[in-house]
Amino acid sequence: MKTVDGRQWANREDLIEHSGYGGTTLKRLWRDRRANGHPEPREIDGVMHWDLEEWARWFAQHRQRPRDLSGVDRSGEPDEQLPPAGQARLLGVDPARITQYAKNPPPEWPDPVRVEELRTRTREYRTRAQLWAWADNPVSGFGTKGGRPPGPDRKARAAQTPDPRVRLAAEALAAMPGRKAGEVAAALAERHGQSVHLWKRIITQARQEAQQ
Template sequence: MEIIDGRRYATRAELSARAGYKGDATLRALWAERESNGHPPARRIGRTLYWDLEVWERWHAEYRRQGNNVDYSGSPDEELPPAGQAKVLGISISAITHYRDSPPPGWPAPVREEELGSGRTREYRTRRQLWAYADAGPRAGAGRTPAKGPDPKVALAVEALAAAPGRKAGETAAALAEQHGGGLSTWKRAVTEARKQG
């Protein structure tokens, strides 16, 4: 961090760490698309770009909200079953089911559980919990690509290909699906697109 005119400025790597991204490919892509996504301007000091931390974090929070497919309507304290949770987050019910046994980072604990006749339980979460989870950072199993800006799955695929250049495309897609959730075919498309960009 640098202090410039009494304000805190951060490098791309520092912004990536604060935003919870692995590597800086996603932020490089967002910067490249700045004319269409409204990314804040940078200041160059030597060979390094710096962004006003407060301005950037405010922009990034709004950018995530616009493109995260989350339904922010309804009562924050309403307790939702898995199907309702999937609808609020804009993801498939199978992702919510998968989270039961393999929760992604930051996945909230249920507010209550309901016994089902099959011996299993149904977990309920509030809209407030789901909104906080969605606003906290990149989500596993997120559905559609935001209308504006680059596809974050492609950015993750670019990073994965760079980390293991000898790995086959199918293996890379399978590893990404396991790590981040979502369908294998979705990740195969992301890897294919990442290879075109590479």
């Protein structure tokens, strides 16, 4: 972190630590800057730096963009492995979108749990749980291109379908008292998949709900 004229300037490693998101995600956000309005950097000692206050304000707005996730199919077994066509049905998108993701993945797009080698191509399988977590992750940008949220009952629908990962995080916190959030997140990531950074955010949510 650099301080210039009283303002803090962060390089990409600083932004990773500040935001809790991985380097790949932040690189993709920078790559798509024309579409998402990512702040411009300033070169300091030959390295790109961003005004931390400006970047944090932009990032908060980016995460809170209105999203429509009403087309996501929440049924089925979380561990079921889906081929590309099944992934498209779950997300409510055209199968061509999944093909595009394989060539140019969006932020946080999950790695396949299994790859099937065919004669002319490979077929990647992902679980329902992976796809639900990705769609729910604001950084993915999924559901934003449709514009405004579907209506006033959106929050009510969300309340009726609580995130089961929050319960898993609460149970892990109770089972591992005194452990740091990062340690609990690492254990959850190893047990249930998804990134450590994602589980850290879920742990924070679980703690907040426990205090309500």
